[in-house]
Amino acid sequence: MIFALITIATFLLMECVTWLTHKYVMHGFLWYFHEDHHQPRYQSWFERNDVFFVIFAMPSIALFYFGVEGGLNYLFFIGLGIMFYGMAYFLVHDVLIHRRFKWFNKTRNKYLIGLRKAHKVHHKHLGKEEGECFGMLFVPFKYFKV
Numbered sequence: 176m177i178f179a180l181i182t183i184a185t186f187l188l189m190e191c192v193t194w195l196t197h198k199y200v201m202h203g204f205l206w207y208f209h210e211d212h213h214q215p216r217y218q219s220w221f222e223r224n225d226v227f228f229v230i231f232a233m234p235s236i237a238l239f240y241f242g243v244e245g246g247l248n249y250l251f252f253i254g255l256g257i258m259f260y261g262m263a264y265f266l267v268h269d270v271l272i273h274r275r276f277k278w279f280n281k282t283r284n285k286y287l288i289g290l291r292k293a294h295k296v297h298h299k300h301l302g303k304e305e306g307e308c309f310g311m312l313f314v315p316f317k318y319f320k321v
Contacts, residue, residue: 178252185256197309206303213301289319
């Protein structure tokens with residue numbers, strides 16, 4: 176039971192980490208990697224921005240490694256929460272919003288439509304300044320009004 180709570184808490188905490196990282200790192204000193212993601216037309220299927228998948232996977236992988244060393248411990252479940260958040264981020268960001276895969280083309284779910292609206296507002300800003308809606312799964316309620 177405690178390991179499930181650790182996993183869920185980590186998943187929820189990752190939304191805060193993502194918001195802070197997106198606002199202050201990706202739109203800050205690592206803008207070079209994120210900039211192509213804000214361009215209206217992508218140059219290829221892959222973006223420099225995809226490097227963040229690798230960066231965010233490294234803590235999870237390290238926590239899996241140290242979480243099984245000497246027996247299963249809480250570090251493994253923190254890594255699991257990070258991995259689940261990464262999977263959710265991929266499905267919401269790359270599949271639902273940016274449609275790199277055409278899996279959820281005709282959703283009528285208000286929550287998913289709200290997420291898509293909020294992210295489109297974020298992408299209205301092509302530069303690193305003056306952004307909004309840096310979160311992924313929790314966005315302001317105004318975007319859920321249909």
